[in-house]
Amino acid sequence: MKIGELARRSGRSAHTLRYYERIGLLPPPRRDGSGQRDYDASVLVWLAFLERLRATGMPIREMLDYAALRARGEDTALERCALLEAHRDRVRAHVRLLQASLEVLDTKIEGYHAAHHERTPGT
Amino acid sequence: MKIGELARRSGRSAHTLRYYERIGLLPPPRRDGSGQRDYDASVLVWLAFLERLRATGMPIREMLDYAALRARGEDTALERCALLEAHRDRVRAHVRLLQASLEVLDTKIEGYHAAHHERTPGT
DNA sequence: GCTTGACCTGGAGTGCGCTCCAGGCCGTAA
DNA sequence: TTACGGCCTGGAGCGCACTCCAGGTCAAGC
Structure with a gap:
């Protein structure tokens, strides 16, 4: 799905999604033929979880820590x-x-x- | 009481107290002979109330509305x-x-x- | 007399989390 | 073919609530 649809479905703006990607909170999606982002639906789950962290006041810095640990693997x-x-x-x-x-x-x-x-x- | 003591007793910094005064959240106190602020103890009650509003996420703008109504009188x-x-x-x-x-x-x-x-x- | 610490002012700077802009590309519908 | 909407990038700007700075005054203690 493209960034506009993800924005609608996740309740964020496309601006914010690109911002999250830039700071490392959202993995860079693959691109289609013309360079546009093409997201996998699974990213919606991650965004919903981030929203819970955000709603409960976790600073982005700490979400980044969590995301980094996640990226490092199961252990x-x-x-x-x-x-x-x-x-x-x-x-x-x-x-x-x-x-x-x-x-x-x-x-x-x-x-x-x-x-x-x-x-x-x-x- | 001087600003340093009020800061200690209200849990805010003197910087913040001057800031609150500047924006109209704290009434300007009288000054002593050398121009220093001399607060009445009653301001502690107001600050404690403001702290409750702040703790519950009220924006300063709205506290200003409240303070303005308060200043306009009983009615x-x-x-x-x-x-x-x-x-x-x-x-x-x-x-x-x-x-x-x-x-x-x-x-x-x-x-x-x-x-x-x-x-x-x-x- | 000198140092120290608390205080004064106006204004600049900070950290957060976005939010928007300029300037440009691409694909589709009229 | 031209207009349109959606997308792209790097970087600037914003609103909030402080927080700090420069440069100064003043009172008390040694």
Whole structure:
């Protein structure tokens, strides 16, 4: 598939896909007769996984580390696993922080409602 | 209190505090005889609240909106409340996305462990 | 008197993750 | 044949949230 279709199907722009390739996050695909990128469908799986890492706040630098280990072969599995576990721990901590902050927000919002009811008794 | 102490007590750098003041996120404090900032302790509460907004991913632009409403007085309470509620909804959605991504990560990590056990039977 | 450290200003620089531009090529449809 | 959309490259530009710099002032301690 060409870059436009991959962009549509992966939810990224063609610009971003070329950028990912340039920095080494996406393997260079083969080219067709006129030099255009011709992607294998399997790259969609990789992109979906990268999106999960991105959504959870992993910096590109670290995705590159992961991609490099992956490219080095099967015997880096333990290292890749450790990298993901460390990331997961950070994400869990982040979620806990967000939940604590949500409680503060709830309290604040509740305070606004209470003040409003006080100014407009009977509502 | 001077900027250095406020920086220590609020967990920000003096640079950042001056930056916040410059962009209008922090009210300009009075100055002492030699022109140095002299903060009231109450600003710590405001900074702690801003930190919650920041931790939950609110852009500075929106914090400025909130600060502007606050500066306009009591009768903006409903608008401020609405702003916080909209933000809270976004944060909740973000947390749900993170939790879904955590499950994907868990599955991936579990896969690594399973593969490892398969290669090293008996462990 | 001198050093040290904290503070002051305006403005430049940084790191991240894109995003876009100029200028050009290629294949298809009208 | 000409227009059009999609693709190509290298490199510049952007928005965010700081972060730091140069060059200076000031107060306190030795």
